[in-house]
Amino acid sequence: MKKLSLIFTYLIAFAAIIMSPSLFAAEGLDQAINSFFSASTGWFVGLIFAPIPGTSFPWIVLWLVIGASVFSLYFGFIQFRGVGHSISLVKGDYSNPNDAGEVSHFQALTTALSGTVGLGNIAGVAVAVGIGGAGATFWMILAGLLGMASKFTECTLGVKYRNEYADGRVSGGPMYYISKGFAEKGLPGGKLLAGLFAVFCILGAFGGGNMFQANQAHAQLSGVIGDYPGWITGVVFAVIVFAVIVGGIKSIANVTEKVVPFMGILYVGAALVILLMNFDKIGWAFGQIIEGAFTGLGIAGGFVGALIQGFKRAAFSNEAGVGSAAIAHSAVQTNEPVTEGLVSLLEPFIDTVVICTMTALVIIITGQLMTDPATGMYILDGSKIATVDGNSGVALTSAAFGASISWFPYILVIAVILFAFSTMLSWSYYGLKAWTYLFGESEKSELTFKIIFCLFIIVGAAASLGPVIDFSDAAIFAMAVVNITGLYFLMPVVKKELASYMSRLESGEIKKFKD
Amino acid sequence: MSATIVVGLDGSEAGNRALAYAKRLATLIGEECTLELVCVVEWSPYTFQTAEENATRKSHRKTELESANTRVVQPAIESLKADGIKANGRVLHGKVAQLLNNIAVETNAEQVIVARSSEQGLSARVFGSVTANLVMSSNVPVTVVS
Numbered sequence: 001m002k003k004l005s006l007i008f009t010y011l012i013a014f015a016a017i018i019m020s021p022s023l024f025a026a027e028g029l030d031q032a033i034n035s036f037f038s039a040s041t042g043w044f045v046g047l048i049f050a051p052i053p054g055t056s057f058p059w060i061v062l063w064l065v066i067g068a069s070v071f072s073l074y075f076g077f078i079q080f081r082g083v084g085h086s087i088s089l090v091k092g093d094y095s096n097p098n099d100a101g102e103v104s105h106f107q108a109l110t111t112a113l114s115g116t117v118g119l120g121n122i123a124g125v126a127v128a129v130g131i132g133g134a135g136a137t138f139w140m141i142l143a144g145l146l147g148m149a150s151k152f153t154e155c156t157l158g159v160k161y162r163n164e165y166a167d168g169r170v171s172g173g174p175m176y177y178i179s180k181g182f183a184e185k186g187l188p189g190g191k192l193l194a195g196l197f198a199v200f201c202i203l204g205a206f207g208g209g210n211m212f213q214a215n216q217a218h219a220q221l222s223g224v225i226g227d228y229p230g231w232i233t234g235v236v237f238a239v240i241v242f243a244v245i246v247g248g249i250k251s252i253a254n255v256t257e258k259v260v261p262f263m264g265i266l267y268v269g270a271a272l273v274i275l276l277m278n279f280d281k282i283g284w285a286f287g288q289i290i291e292g293a294f295t296g297l298g299i300a301g302g303f304v305g306a307l308i309q310g311f312k313r314a315a316f317s318n319e320a321g322v323g324s325a326a327i328a329h330s331a332v333q334t335n336e337p338v339t340e341g342l343v344s345l346l347e348p349f350i351d352t353v354v355i356c357t358m359t360a361l362v363i364i365i366t367g368q369l370m371t372d373p374a375t376g377m378y379i380l381d382g383s384k385i386a387t388v389d390g391n392s393g394v395a396l397t398s399a400a401f402g403a404s405i406s407w408f409p410y411i412l413v414i415a416v417i418l419f420a421f422s423t424m425l426s427w428s429y430y431g432l433k434a435w436t437y438l439f440g441e442s443e444k445s446e447l448t449f450k451i452i453f454c455l456f457i458i459v460g461a462a463a464s465l466g467p468v469i470d471f472s473d474a475a476i477f478a479m480a481v482v483n484i485t486g487l488y489f490l491m492p493v494v495k496k497e498l499a500s501y502m503s504r505l506e507s508g509e510i511k512k513f514k515d
Numbered sequence: 516m517s518a519t520i521v522v523g524l525d526g527s528e529a530g531n532r533a534l535a536y537a538k539r540l541a542t543l544i545g546e547e548c549t550l551e552l553v554c555v556v557e558w559s560p561y562t563f564q565t566a567e568e569n570a571t572r573k574s575h576r577k578t579e580l581e582s583a584n585t586r587v588v589q590p591a592i593e594s595l596k597a598d599g600i601k602a603n604g605r606v607l608h609g610k611v612a613q614l615l616n617n618i619a620v621e622t623n624a625e626q627v628i629v630a631r632s633s634e635q636g637l638s639a640r641v642f643g644s645v646t647a648n649l650v651m652s653s654n655v656p657v658t659v660v661s
Contacts, residue, residue, distance in 0.1 A: 092560050095560065097609075100558060100560070100607065100608040100609045101556065101558050101572075101576040101579065101580075101608030101609075102572060102573060102576055103564070103569045103572045103573075104560030104561070105560075106560055106561050107560065107561075107562065107563070107564050107569060108569065110563050110564075111563070111564055111565065111566050111569055114563070115566070164573075167574050168571070168573035168574025168575075168576075168577055169570055169571055169573070169574055170569075170570050170573060171570065253565050253567075254565070257563045257564060257565050258563055260563070261563055327566070328566050328569070331566070331569035331570045331572065332569075333572075333573070425565060425566075426565075426566055429565070429566040429567055429570075430566070
């Protein structure tokens, strides 16, 4: 009864805000939200993306590259030597039949994937190649491959230091492994770092996990059915998300979770069809990717510009080193934390190396990026590459698919809405876990987070792409600053776990349950 | 010589008919016969779940096991024991047909007794009912009680 009245109070407050006559009457509400939004988040974005003194290279990109490279080297390129075993684990070859009914490796992986496979793969890649050219794809793939080691490290720790409560609930993620891991090693500052991560995770949940999704879903919708104010899409999304996360209407979430994987397969399938239709251009496209990666092909900032875009978009899409996936993976049933680390390294591969590359190839092959026929260099429109119809973001991907399959933009609308919705649901959970870590697990505290989350959907759909993407990136990357710092201190723990697991696997102590 | 019969239970009326038939067989065989009661909670490791479902899965599993045990398996065992019939029971998660067959092989059972499946609709048409799957794949004789 108390819960009902609390929900009712919040519902009225929520309705009052979104239905406010002054909001409806205000002309250019979108612009108002947009200018307020960019003014209030600009300092944060500036701090995260500050260039290294004397260069134009953002320090945060270097931070991610160094982190992923260090983990790759430290674990002896586990992303390559461990892949075969990862696939066996996902297939369930090593799952004890007595654990049937618990969360399997497959389920933990697909749940985490539904949080990462989203608009980053469709719109984010378009942003990367729209600014960084074809060469950005090369750096994106490299970042995906290196990021597999970051994901391995964080997800192993996520399982090792998770909290298992007496009632069977599980909570895990960087907040827990940083605070518990640091305490175990006698290192100071664990609680402070964990708290800082939780703050950034909440901001990330509002940014990349929410506003960016709403923003690009609106862009795709208005691109197909005609222009209309963004807040309308925002309100519709907010109401549906509200119904699921506050109202507890699980059926919507369940349907989404079941449809999204098929949408992903349909998306990759359509991309493959387009690549087959343009088979003769595949060699040329890879040539552009390699050449662009090292020369930039005339983009602003040259090859460094391509590298920055590739790494930024890859990190935003696969979230390796960010720490969010460790929250999702920590619910798996296993007594060996390393097994989930090995499974999780497949995530950046599927997300970035496969799906993002498909998007990039379709944009390149269908000739959306305009080049000067005389020089072969890109034609620039400000800092961006000029595109055939002046599109950017999700509209560019849509135009690229539409150039080969005229009706595909309509399918893409459904895919975009579902991807956006499932990513929002995943991030509402990640954000909530961070929120409850800071403010406790009371009903009131959880509801407060959920209401704010829904309001940010409206802001995200109404704001223009520039400030939303900048804030989304900044929030997600701020998580990576804290998380990777924690991973550096805790990676010896993972190494010890890995060595122990591998030696028991080789000695036959860890056995397959299925042949 | 001992004889084991595996009985599939699901708490339904049809399941009770399968149990009644198994009870009759056990009475005819005599005290050498043991009934192995199995209640399977249909579950697959390859479904798609939300992060929240995953986080609470362990507690849900515990509830499912307890509920099936107290509602279906224990009452059946008690009623059999009251009639002097030896019986064991277990609750498992997984694919019904596959698990019933596994247990039949593991316990060296003479046969498996199940009720006719009540599933209908598209999924039963496309993938076949649980009973049909068991009959097709079982390593021991299967009796289907209508």
